[in-house]
């Protein structure tokens with residue numbers, strides 16, 4: 001097994017280095033040292049975490065797989081977590097979340113992302129069409145709680161659909177690197193075989209590991225060696241008859257997520273199910289909503305419809321920055337100068353003026369003024 005230890009050992013040395021950097025940066029004012037360095041070499045950064053795209057692979061018609069070489073600040077990740085990358089398109093930086101698909105022990109320290117090009121998607125379409133070796137992107141440290149416990153469960157069921165393959169593939173590759181001996185089933189949903197990135201590798205893993213079973217389920221193509229149609233109890237029993245004793249990790253489109261959650265709840269197994277969402281599941285709109293939203297920096301006003309402030313700003317013709325649209329990346333943070341807002345994730349309300357709020361998970365309760 002290769003080791004990820006260097007990232008942990010690097011930290012104390014980094015603290016001492018940070019003091020020296022602060023001194024040098026003070027001397028380099030008015031701009032941060034990184035602003036000078038990036039003019040010479042965009043990868044020579046003292047503070048900003050960035051990455052260079054070193055390889056680009058288009059495994060299927062609508063996906064692109066990028067290999068990233070991060071700068072020295074990168075701390076590594078746990079299989080299942082996500083990173084944010086920032087891509088400049090027409091002079092504007094856009095940030096999006098992506099889950100590394102590689103093993104957390106990858107020997108060369110690089111990160112592999114597989115991105116599905118959404119039909120209307122700004123960043124995913126851009127990367128699918130234009131990503132090439134040499135492209136520099138900004139990068140954040142990994143975050144997210146979708147990860148396996150340090151003491152691995154003996155039986156592991158990994159369920160994915162579409163682009164949701166990435167975090168659970170990282171888990172599979174990590175378990176394989178660890179020499180995990182308990183049963184693992186990888187159950188993946190797609191319209192058809194041609195849509196599945198990593199199909200050959202998955203079959204190769206299954207053929208060479210006595211404890212790993214890979215099952216493909218196609219919703220638009222009969223599958224002689226696997227399953228057809230949508231997730232249900234028959235698929236679960238076929239793929240992992242031992243599912244009741246397993247830890248199950250799930251990531252996929254909303255329909256698959258709902259189907260698995262519903263069945264696991266009926267079976268009383270919801271506490272053994274761990275999930276990751278790629279798309280927001282926040283309810284939009286409220287017929288009883290009242291008040292006016294004032295977007296003060298743009299001099300635009302809109303009648304409050306109870307939806308998220310991000311949706312309402314966009315509907316009013318504004319283009320505030322966003323990343324995840326589900327409250328995890330903070331890209332959409334803006335200052336509420338007055339009024340009451342409700343956090344749609346927690347239900348908490350906030351009436352204090354001049355508060356930073358996340359537009360994507362906040363709704364107006366009556367009149368609200370936002371500084372965008």
Ligand SMILES: Cc1cc2nc3c(=O)[nH]c(=O)nc-3n(C[C@H](O)[C@H](O)[C@H](O)COP(=O)(O)OP(=O)(O)OC[C@H]3O[C@@H](n4cnc5c(N)ncnc54)[C@H](O)[C@@H]3O)c2cc1C
Nearest residue numbers: 082096097098099115116120121122123124163166278279
């Ligand atoms: C934690 C996390 C991990 C993620 N990991 C991956 C990954 O490994 N691979 C990957 O391909 N994507 C992943 N995503 C989704 C990714 O962050 C972007 O949402 C996606 O690439 C679309 O961005 P875009 O700029 O192309 O679309 P945008 O321009 O932002 O959106 C265009 C349209 O597409 C819709 N849309 C946006 N995102 C989705 C979505 N995820 N599903 C369905 N419709 C959507 C929007 O509602 C909008 O109508 C992840 C998201 C999260 C929150």
Ligand code: FES
Nearest residue numbers: 323324325330360
């Ligand atoms: S867009 Fe990520 S927190 Fe709002």
